[in-house]
Amino acid sequence: MRIEPAAKRGYHHGELKEALIVAADSILREDGIEGFSLRAAARRAGVSPAAPAHHFGNAAGLLTEVAILAHNQLGEYLAAAPRGETPQARLRSLSRAYVEFALDEPGRFRLMFRKDLVNREDPRFFDSGVRAFTPFIETAAQAYGGDLATISLERDAGSVLAAWSTAHGIAHLALEDKFAFDKRGANSSIFLSELLPEILAAQWPDPVGAR
Incomplete structure (x- = not known):
């Protein structure tokens, strides 16, 4: 099933942050720290690659x-x-x-x-x-x-x-x-x-x- 971009899914600010946290956590659980990147978290959450940095500043923030x-x-x-x-x-x-x-x-x-x-x-x-x-x-x-x-x-x-x-x-x-x-x-x-x-x-x- 294709994941729609955030704009189409209608994320609100708090919901988008939570979605990115969930995405990052799921990557760690499935692929370990080595599999994590801001781009991977954005892709899993179905948002633009710039979204994680916008909301958390950098990888450490997320x-x-x-x-x-x-x-x-x-x-x-x-x-x-x-x-x-x-x-x-x-x-x-x-x-x-x-x-x-x-x-x-x-x-x-x-x-x-x-x-x-x-x-x-x-x-x-x-x-x-x-x-x-x-x-x-x-x-x-x-x-x-x-x-x-x-x-x-x-x-x-x-x-x-x-x-x-x-x-x-x-x-x-x-x-x-x-x-x-x-x-x-x-x-x-x-x-x-x-x-x-x-x-x-x-x-x-x-x-x-x-x-």
């Missing part, structure tokens, strides 16, 4: 909108993670959710951390990232002995960054199929159900005596 969606979705994954009976169990649960998000949404996941493709100075990008990562930051601080009521990212930076680096590293290695040497890492569902729990339990075991 991709930042997709990255904000990615932050929001990651936040939903983390919010839905089981709480666990100890901070360590909660951190394992959040890390699993982090990895699941990466495997479910590789295009969005990779985009979120590409400083060359997003505008990190956009306050909405920053705010969406803070909202998404706050549960992980709080739990990591608790797992390493921090106090939720007096948490300080500066004070707890080492433990928080170590925890995030672990979860992120696992996610990236899984995306690149680096666990294929283990038969349980050759399939994402088996990896998530068997190998990943072992990795996380080795990193964050429950304290002795914990239920």
Whole structure:
């Protein structure tokens, strides 16, 4: 079916911006970052090649909108993670959710951390990232002995960054199929159900005596 140009389809300003964001997001999901261009997004949305630059300024402007969606979705994954009976169990649960998000949404996941493709100075990008990562930051601080009521990212930076680096590293290695040497890492569902729990339990075991 032929996609009509925007003028024929009757896009309003807000609708056109949303259509371009959806188009860019779908390209990332289907073709990855390598398949994205402003021209490709315009073609998929059925608008003129100049439309994305007119509404977003440049590629980073459009991709930042997709990255904000990615932050929001990651936040939903983390919010839905089981709480666990100890901070360590909660951190394992959040890390699993982090990895699941990466495997479910590789295009969005990779985009979120590409400083060359997003505008990190956009306050909405920053705010969406803070909202998404706050549960992980709080739990990591608790797992390493921090106090939720007096948490300080500066004070707890080492433990928080170590925890995030672990979860992120696992996610990236899984995306690149680096666990294929283990038969349980050759399939994402088996990896998530068997190998990943072992990795996380080795990193964050429950304290002795914990239920």
